[in-house]
Amino acid sequence: MRETRLRSSAVLPWIAFLAVALAPLMMSSGWTNMAILTLLFVHLCIAWNLVGGIAGQFCIGHSLFLAAGAYTSTLLSIHLGISPWIGMFAGAALAAVIGVFIAWLSFRYELPPLSFALVTIALAMLGFLAISSIDFLGASRGLTLPVRGTPAMYQFRSDTTYYVVILIQVIIALALSMWLYHTKIGLYLRAVRDNERAAHAIGVPVLKYKMLAMAISAALTAFGGTFYAQYLQYVEPHTFAGINIVIQIILLTVVGGSGTVWGPVVGPLLLVPAGEWLRHSLGGSLPGVHLLIFGVLLVVVIRFAPDGLIGAFGRARQAWRFRRGVAEAATQ
Amino acid sequence: MSGEVLLQATVQGLQMGAIYALIALSMTLIFSVGGLLNFAHGDFMALAMYGALALYQSFSLDAYAAAPLLFFGFFLLGFLMFRRLVQPVLAAGVLAGAQLTLGLVFVQENFLLMVFGGDYLSVPTVLSNKNLVVPPLIMPWPLLVGSLLAVVLAAILYVVLMRTDFGRQVRAITQNSDAAALMGIRIDRIQAIAFGIGIGLLGLTGAIIVAQFTLTPAMGLDFTLIALIVMVIGGLGSFAGSMIAGAIIGVSESLGSLLYGGTVGAMIPYAILVLVLLFRPHGLMGEH
Amino acid sequence: MLEISGLVSGYGRISVLHGIDLRVDKGELIALVGVNGAGKTTLMKTIAGLIRPTAGRISFEGAEIAGEGAERAVAAGIALVPEGRMVFPRMTVWENLMLGGVHPRARPYREATLKRIFDLFPRLAERRDQKAATMSGGEQQMLVIGRGLMAQPKLLILDEPSLGLSPLLVQETYGALRKLNADGLTILLAEQNVKLSLAVSNRGYVIENGKIVLTGASSDLAHDPATRKAYLGRL
Numbered sequence: 001m002r003e004t005r006l007r008s009s010a011v012l013p014w015i016a017f018l019a020v021a022l023a024p025l026m027m028s029s030g031w032t033n034m035a036i037l038t039l040l041f042v043h044l045c046i047a048w049n050l051v052g053g054i055a056g057q058f059c060i061g062h063s064l065f066l067a068a069g070a071y072t073s074t075l076l077s078i079h080l081g082i083s084p085w086i087g088m089f090a091g092a093a094l095a096a097v098i099g100v101f102i103a104w105l106s107f108r109y110e111l112p113p114l115s116f117a118l119v120t121i122a123l124a125m126l127g128f129l130a131i132s133s134i135d136f137l138g139a140s141r142g143l144t145l146p147v148r149g150t151p152a153m154y155q156f157r158s159d160t161t162y163y164v165v166i167l168i169q170v171i172i173a174l175a176l177s178m179w180l181y182h183t184k185i186g187l188y189l190r191a192v193r194d195n196e197r198a199a200h201a202i203g204v205p206v207l208k209y210k211m212l213a214m215a216i217s218a219a220l221t222a223f224g225g226t227f228y229a230q231y232l233q234y235v236e237p238h239t240f241a242g243i244n245i246v247i248q249i250i251l252l253t254v255v256g257g258s259g260t261v262w263g264p265v266v267g268p269l270l271l272v273p274a275g276e277w278l279r280h281s282l283g284g285s286l287p288g289v290h291l292l293i294f295g296v297l298l299v300v301v302i303r304f305a306p307d308g309l310i311g312a313f314g315r316a317r318q319a320w321r322f323r324r325g326v327a328e329a330a331t332q
Numbered sequence: 333m334s335g336e337v338l339l340q341a342t343v344q345g346l347q348m349g350a351i352y353a354l355i356a357l358s359m360t361l362i363f364s365v366g367g368l369l370n371f372a373h374g375d376f377m378a379l380a381m382y383g384a385l386a387l388y389q390s391f392s393l394d395a396y397a398a399a400p401l402l403f404f405g406f407f408l409l410g411f412l413m414f415r416r417l418v419q420p421v422l423a424a425g426v427l428a429g430a431q432l433t434l435g436l437v438f439v440q441e442n443f444l445l446m447v448f449g450g451d452y453l454s455v456p457t458v459l460s461n462k463n464l465v466v467p468p469l470i471m472p473w474p475l476l477v478g479s480l481l482a483v484v485l486a487a488i489l490y491v492v493l494m495r496t497d498f499g500r501q502v503r504a505i506t507q508n509s510d511a512a513a514l515m516g517i518r519i520d521r522i523q524a525i526a527f528g529i530g531i532g533l534l535g536l537t538g539a540i541i542v543a544q545f546t547l548t549p550a551m552g553l554d555f556t557l558i559a560l561i562v563m564v565i566g567g568l569g570s571f572a573g574s575m576i577a578g579a580i581i582g583v584s585e586s587l588g589s590l591l592y593g594g595t596v597g598a599m600i601p602y603a604i605l606v607l608v609l610l611f612r613p614h615g616l617m618g619e620h
Numbered sequence: 621m622l623e624i625s626g627l628v629s630g631y632g633r634i635s636v637l638h639g640i641d642l643r644v645d646k647g648e649l650i651a652l653v654g655v656n657g658a659g660k661t662t663l664m665k666t667i668a669g670l671i672r673p674t675a676g677r678i679s680f681e682g683a684e685i686a687g688e689g690a691e692r693a694v695a696a697g698i699a700l701v702p703e704g705r706m707v708f709p710r711m712t713v714w715e716n717l718m719l720g721g722v723h724p725r726a727r728p729y730r731e732a733t734l735k736r737i738f739d740l741f742p743r744l745a746e747r748r749d750q751k752a753a754t755m756s757g758g759e760q761q762m763l764v765i766g767r768g769l770m771a772q773p774k775l776l777i778l779d780e781p782s783l784g785l786s787p788l789l790v791q792e793t794y795g796a797l798r799k800l801n802a803d804g805l806t807i808l809l810a811e812q813n814v815k816l817s818l819a820v821s822n823r824g825y826v827i828e829n830g831k832i833v834l835t836g837a838s839s840d841l842a843h844d845p846a847t848r849k850a851y852l853g854r855l
Contacts, residue, residue, distance in 0.1 A: 058427055109610045113427070114369055118560060119609050122602040125557065129602075133595035243553075247434050254431045288445030288549070295438035302432045303417055306424030497722055504708050504719050511706035514668060516694030516723035516771065 013262055017174075020269065021167055025160060032159040038272040039166045040228055044245075045253040045264035046173045047220035051099075052250065053258030054177075054186060055213045056193025058113055060246050061102060061120030064127045065095035065218040067241040069225025071131070074143055074235050077153065084154035088226035092219035099218030103210040124243050132237040142236025145229070154230040162231050169227060173220050174265065180216070181261050189213055193259070255301045257308025266309055271297070336468040341590045342583055343469055347479035349582025351541055353574045354482040355555060356562035357489055358537070362530040363568065364506045365414075365523045366422045368429045372436035374555025376531055380406060380538025381547055382444055385455045395457045395542045396477075402535035410531025414524045437553065444549035457543040474543035481540045483575075485533065490571040502526045561605045567615025577615070580604070621646045621806055622667070622698075622775055627676030627686075629666040635674065636662040638830045644775065644808050649801040651817035651838060652810045653847075654827035660810040661703055663827070664779045667808075668700035669693035680775070694723050697774035701767075701781065705760040709753035713744055716752050716763055720770030729772055737766040740796055758789035765796065776800070777808045782816065794820055818842040 024035035044066070051057050072094055073087030102123065106116045132140045149155050156162055180186045188209045191199040200206050229235045239245065250258075256267025271294070278290035305312035355377065362370045380402050384395040393401075422429040454460075459473040493499035501522045504512040513519055545551070562581055566573030581601045589597025608615065622644040630636040636659045644650050654660050665671045667678060669690035678686040680696050693700075699720075708716050717737065721730040738745035741762040747755060752763060761781060768776055778797070782790045790813075798820055801807050811817035818824050818838040826834035826847055834846055841847050 056427075058430070105610065109613070111609065111613070114367075114430070115564075115609050115613060117369070117430070118564060119606055121557065121560070122605045122609075125602045126599055126606075129595050129599045133593075247437065250431065251435055251438065254428075286446050287450060288442040291442035292439060292446050295435060295442055299417070299432065299435040299439055302428065302435055303421055306421055306428040497718070497727075500711070500715055500719055501722060503711060507708045507710055508706050510670065511702065511708060512719075513670060513690040514694070514700055514702060514706075515719050515767075516691050516725075517719075518691050 017265060017269075021170070024163060032163055034273060034276045036159065036163050036166055036231065037276070038268055039163070039170050040224060040231075041249065041252055041268035041272050042265050043166065043170045043173050043224045043227075044221060044249050045256070045268050046170070046177050047217050047224065048246075048249045049253050049258055049260075049264040050177060050180065050189075050213050050217040050220070053253060053260070053263065054181060054193065055189040055210065056113070056259070057103075057106070057210065057214075058117040059102070059120045059214075059217075060117055060243060060250070061124045061127075062217075062221050062249060063124045063241050063243055063246045064098055065221035066225040066228075066245065067127060067131060067237075068092075068095035068098060068218075069222030070229035070235045070240040071137060071143075071225075072222075073154075073226040074145055074229050075137075077145060078143065083152055084226055084230050085152070088154075088223055091226050092222040095218040095222035095225075096215040099214035100211045103214040104207070107207045107210060121243065124241075124246065128237055128241045128243070131241045138236065140237055142234055144234045147233075154226075155233075162227075166227055166231075169223060174261075176216065176220070177264075178261050180213075185209060185212065190259075251298050253308075255298055255308055257310030260308070260310045263308050263310040270309070337590065338587070340469055341586045343471065344475065345583035345586030346579055347471075347475050347582070348586065349578035349580070350479040350482040350486075350575070351537070351578075352558050352562045352581055353566070353578030354486045354489075354533070354537055355559040356566060356574050356578065357486050357571070358530045358533040359559045359563050360568055360574070361489070361493070361502075361526055361533075363563070364502060365526050365530070366419075366429070367426045368418060368422060368527075369426070369433070369560075370530075371430060371433040371556055372440060372552070373433075373534070373559050374557075375437050375440040375552030376406065376534040377538040377555055378444065378547070378549070378552035379440055380535040381455070381542045381545065381551075382448055383535070384539045384542045385448070385453060385547065388455055388457075395455055395539045396459075399536050399539035402539045403532045404535075406535025407528040407532030409528075409535075411524050411528035413531070414527040415520075418527065419520065419523070437556075441549050441552065448547075448549065450549060453547040454545075455542045455547070460543045472544065474541070478541040478544055482537070485536065486571065486575065489529075489533065494571075498522070498525070558601060561601045564605060565608045565615055570615065573615055621681060622808070623677075623679045624667070625677050627663070627666065627673055627678065629662055629671055629673035629676075631662075631671070636830050637666070637673075639676070640827075640830070640832055642825055642832065644806060646806055647801075647804060648823065649797070649807045649821045650809065651821035651824040652808065652827055653812070653814045653817055653824060654810075656812060658827045659830040660827060661779055662830075664700055664702075664777050664808075664810055667693070667777060668698060670700075691723075694771055695725055697725070697772070699768040699771040699773035699776050701764050701776065701778045703779040703783065705757065705764050707752035707755075707760050707763055707767075710751060712749050712751055713755075713763055714748050716767050717744070717770050720767030721772070723771055726770060726772040730770065733770050733772065737769055740769075740799070741766055758785055758792075761785060761789070761793060762796075765793070769800070773805070775806045775808060777810075779810050780812065781809070782811065782813050790816065814847070815842070818847075 024031050048062055051059050069088065069091035072091035073084040076082040076087040076090060077084050102120060105119065111119060131137050188204045191204055192206055192209060196206060225240060252267040252271055253264045255271060256265065257263025275290065275294045278293055282290045301309065359370060359373050362368055383402055384398050387393040387398045388395065418429065418432065421432045457474065459477060462473045464471045464473055464476055493502060501517050504515065504517060505519055505522060509519060558581065562574060562577045566577035584600045585597050588600040624640055624642040627637055627640040628635055640663060652660055662671065666673050669688060669692055672687040676686065677684060680698060683696060685692055685696055708719065717734060718730065721727060721733060743759055744762055744766055747759060752760060765781065781793055785793065794816060797807060809817055809821060818841055821838045823836065824838045824841045825832050834841065
C-alpha cells in the first residue's frame, strides 16, 4: 500500500507533464512557437535550479553559460562548418569550465551568499559588455547563422521538429535533476544550502559538490543556449548574454518553487503561456501592459507563497490530509 | 590627449561619484533593514524621474520644485510597501526578499513602458542645457547642482543615522534585533520608517538629477548595479567609504571611457567590484 | 507586583515551562535558581515579552502582560538584562546606554539616569566613547545592567549576570545589585550560582525541568538539604 503510493507520487507528475508536453504536437503551428519557448524556459529553469535552488547558491551569472552555448556552436558553425550538434558539446564544456571556476572562486574566497550573487552579476555584466564590443562575436549587432537547411546542421523545416528536440532536452534535464535530487549528491547539496559550515564539518566535500552542481547546471544551460540560437538562427548579446533573461529564469523558478524537482517545471509551464497569452490579447493596445500584469502576478505569488506554488500546494495538501484525518478520527 | 580634457573628465567623474554615493547610501539604509538586497533600487529612482516628467507635463512643475513632493510621495510608497509586501516576504528569508525585488524590477520597468512608452525622453528644468564655465572647465549646471545636493543629502542622512535616536534605533536593530526589542524599540515601525526614508531619498534623488539624464524605462538596472558596486566597495554603512567608493567609480568610469572607449569605461566598475569582493570582502572602509 | 500563575511556555511546539507559579513583591530581591536547561532563561524571556506563552497569566501591577510583546513589558516597567551580554557591538558605551532609555517612558529622565549609572559603574564613564565590542566581559556586563537601568524599570530582571565573570567582578556586580535593591529597585535574579544568589536575596525559587520545586526564604533554602538535592541531583 505504502509502496504503491510512493511510486504513484513519483510517476504521476511525469504522466501529467508528458500529457501537457505532447499536446502541442497535435496543435497548429502558431501554438508550437509558444510551446517551444515554454519548454526552453523549463529547461533553463531546471538547470538554474540545480545551483540556485537545490544547492542554494544565488547565481545570477547564468547568462554567461547561455552565451557560451549559443556563441560557441554558432562560431564553430560559421567559421569551421562544424555542426551545432557537435558544437553544443564544445559550448557546454566551455560553460562548465566557467561554472567550475566561479564555484571555485566562491569557495576559495568564502563568499557569503549575497556576495556570491554580486560576483556573479558582475561577471555576467562583464561578459555582456565584452560580447557587445568584440567584433569577432558580432558585437552588439550579433551573428546570423548561414542557412544550411539540413537536420545534420541542427536546422529543420518544421517547428515541430524543434519542439521535439527541446522536449527531449527537457526530459533529459528533468531526469538528471531528479536523479541528482534523490541521490547522495542532492542530499549533500541540500546540506550545503542549509548550512555550509555544518556540512563541511560533517565531512561533506563542499567544494567538489559545488563544482559538480555548477558544472552540470552550466552545461545544461549551454545546451539551452545552443538550441535557442539554432531556433532563432542568430545570436545577439541582449537575448543571449543580458541579465534580463537570468532574472526571468530566476523568477519563473521561484514562482514554481526553487529547490524542488517540479518547481522549475511548474513555474514556466504555467507562466510562459500565460505571459504569451497576455501579450497576444493585450500587447497591441498598450506596450508593456502584458509584462506588467505578468510582473504583478510574479510579485503576488512571491508575496503569498515565498516557497513557490509547489510549496503552497504541499501545504494545502497537508492541511487537507490533516482535516481528513481529524474527520476520520471523529467518525471512529 | 591634453591635460584639460583629463581634468574635465575627472571633475565630471567626481560629480557623478557624489550622486552614486547618495544612491548607494540609500541602498545601504534599505539593506540595514532586515538584510534586504534591493534589486529594484534604481527602478524606484527611474520611477521618480518619470514622476518628475509627469508633474512637469501636467502642472509645469519644475523638477527641483517637485523634489520635496516626490520625497514625501516615495516615503509613503516605501512605508506602505514595506508593511504590506516586503516585511511578510522577508520573514521567509533574505533570498526571498531579493527575489521579490527582482519581481519589482519587472513590474516597474513595464509600468513605465506602458505609461510613457519606450522612447527616449527628457525633462526640461530651469538648469537644463546651462553650463558653468570656469576656464578651463565647463560644468553642466544640472550635474553640478545635483552632485552638491547629493553630498548635502548624504551628510544629512549620515547625521540622522549616527546622531539621532531614530538612527541609533535603526543601527540597534541591524546589530542585534533581540536586544533592540528588549529596549522597547518597535522594530516593525522603525524598519518601515527606515525603508520609507530609503525609498523617499530615491524620489528626491531622481528629481534633483533628472535634468542630467535621458529617460528610458529600463534605465533603473544600471543605477542599481552602480549602487551595489559603490555600496560593497565602500563597506556597508560607511559614509566616508561610500563617498570614496563613489568617487573611485565615477572617476574610473569617466576616465576609462575617455581613454579606452565607452565599453571599457562601463566594464571598469564591475572589474573593481569583483576584485574588492574577493580581496577586501568588507569593502575599503567597512567594519567586520 | 509581579504575579505569575500556571505559565506554560517554550519554543514552537516544545514546552519548556510546565505551569510556573511565582510572585515578586515590591522592593524584594528574588532569586530563581536552577541548573542549566531548567527553564530559567525561557521564563525570563517570557516575562519580558520575547516569547509568547501558550497558557497562564503574567500580571504586573494588576495589568495582564502575557504575550503582549517586549514593547508592552518595557512600557509597564520591566527591564530584562539578558544572558550572554547582548550589547550593540558597533556602538559606543554612551550610545548603548542611550538606547536603553529610548522608550518614551524613560526618555525624559535619560540624562539624570545616566549620571546615576556612571556613579554606580565609574568604569562605564571612563569608557564612554569606546565601542562596546572592544570591552572586556566584565565591562560589557556592567554595560548591559546599566542599559537595563536606563529604561527606568520598576522591576529589573537579570539572567545569569555572574556567568563567565571572574570572582572579583562577580562580587562587584552583586554589590551593585544589592545597592540598587537597597535604593528601592525590585529585582528578579536568575542564577546557576546558588550560594551567591541565595546570599543576597530575600526569597528564592528553585526551578527544575520547567517546574518550581521549592520556594521559601533564601536563608532557609540555602540550608535546606532539598535545595541541594534538587540542585546537585542533576550534576
